[in-house]
Amino acid sequence: MILEEKNTLLINQKTIKELVGMKDINEIVHKTFVGFGEGTVINPTKLTLDLGETGGYPPYEGFMNAMPAYIGWQDIAGLKWVGGFLGERKEAGLPYITAMILLLNPHLGTFTAALDGAYITNMRTGSQTANALRYLVKKPSISIGMYGAGMQASTNILAISDLFDISELIIWNHRRSTADKLAEDVKDLVKGTIRVVEDPKEASQADVLITVTPAQEPIVKADWLQPGTIIFPLGSFQEIEDELILKADKIIVDHVEQALHRGALKHLNKQGKVTEENIFATLGDLAAEKTSAGDLSKDITICIPIGTGAMDVAIAGEVHKRALEKGLGEHFDFVE
Template identity: 25%
Template sequence: MMDQKVETQGIVIVGEEICQEVISRADAFSAVEAVFGAMAKGDAYNFPVVREAIGHADALYGFKGGFDKSGLTLGLKAGGYWPGNMEKGLTNHQSTVCLFDPDTGQLSALVGGNYLTALRTAASSSVSIAHLARKDAKVLGMVGAGHQSTFQLRAAAEQRDFEKVVAWNPHPDMLPRLQAVAEELGLAFEGVSQEELGAQADVIITITSAFEPLLMADWIKPGTHIACMGTDTKGKQEVDPVLFQRATVFADEIAQSISIGEAQHAVAQGLIAEGDIIPVGAVINGTHAGRASAEEITLFDGTGVGLQDLAVASVAARIARERGLVTSVTL
């Protein structure tokens, strides 16, 4: 009996510029929403994260991967954070997504991860806003004005009928980039203190690399939805841990939330337990009601899971292939 021969498939390469050309915020939203739902059903799971300070260039480097059985997406993202890159004209976050054929284990695609990382992170917070923020939210608060902040602002603005953006950044000279986007979207803009931001905002997105709380629990008004998007490493922190006691807490992945996400501090201090955190996918799937009242504070701990990267990279690779925009190679 002859062995069945499996034909070697070409590997498609989708560069950064092609990613920007082919995938939209709506594509990213749908992909991230679907994979969160699959995770909550047990149809998709993330592999343990490797993330290390490499002892060179102050860089953090690591790997995030996973397998989505429902979407048949398998792979990993390799990359990290180089804080000195902005001075070199590069983004601080650098990454590449590797996709594999789940039937054979063959490498099927190499996809630029820099643009997609910003896009999927913004999609994650916007999914949380769509499912958890009050419908009548009018003021969006932005904590952080780095590279990813404009992606966050554009994605959030599509989820609610916001009228104004209030923003704070440790370096105020970076706020004009947010102001330009807000004005482009027809939204009023105001640079404010952290306390004033809490007093005004109905929805708050934190997107920084902080290692200390930037927002205190007492500053957050009833009914606010907060998306904590910057904490993805042990030791990082953006908000007062006491806020976790006052809020209903949701996460992209609970295990990652309590280990390297914003919840790590509240759990370590005994303010909440692992069982107090709800996967946002449960709200997407309709097995959890989500926001219970107009006065409830909701908090989404967006740690950034590998399956998000794989989901958006898979969509980008598919669209680029359909449009004939990929480069193909064989190993």
């Protein structure tokens, strides 16, 4: 970091898109996973402010997460303040995700940058899946069964296509028209065939299954999966059957504490059926080569990169560095 820098650089989404693409983000996410494994990344569990997402008070159908982190390989700290809103935000035609990232010089405690966080959030979410596959899959080509057809489905395909050839993409979505649009949007990223299916079971016949839906009831059934399948339940609710989780040969996560208290594992952890002892490894362990996932060809593997602020902060740190080099963004002094 530049110790003399006292003001704050404001960086909007347009500038961020000019400075980093998915190939950049995949490498930044990989380096940050390595940092997790080596212990040089500090990432507390995210804190959630419920603004009515669960139907309680206040009635705004939204939530916000506070996600701080320190990135050792960049020597920066930061916080992402991110959430999702339906209700009035949706009626206003605004995207579901809203986010800002603040960067901190840890030497001086000065705020060096404030950035849009929505684009980085969407891109790094896809990159987490792609990098997990980098550590789990030993072949250059994979088939994907995609459940859901929104922004996160698109960025997952974009990120994976940067690291692998996609031999087949099978898309299921509760609304067929949205699935058809996704198929059209990503056709140039898929080297093989793309199929949109009406029966969710058909999408389960792929090497890798990715669920990015708001479903609160299981979509993917335990008896559908064949040995060798890797499944990423990325939604915030319950997209896969409990039986599938309980019979999995390996469970791999990015952040143990978060993964046990959010998403697919949450209520099984509350019941005492899935605990830290059931976690085979973290993605940081795999990235830093502290352990290996081994041969997964006969296993059912569940991988849950629930999402960490460290990824956002690391990407924002690289954006900040490049913006300074190119003279982009707007400097603002909050003190004077």
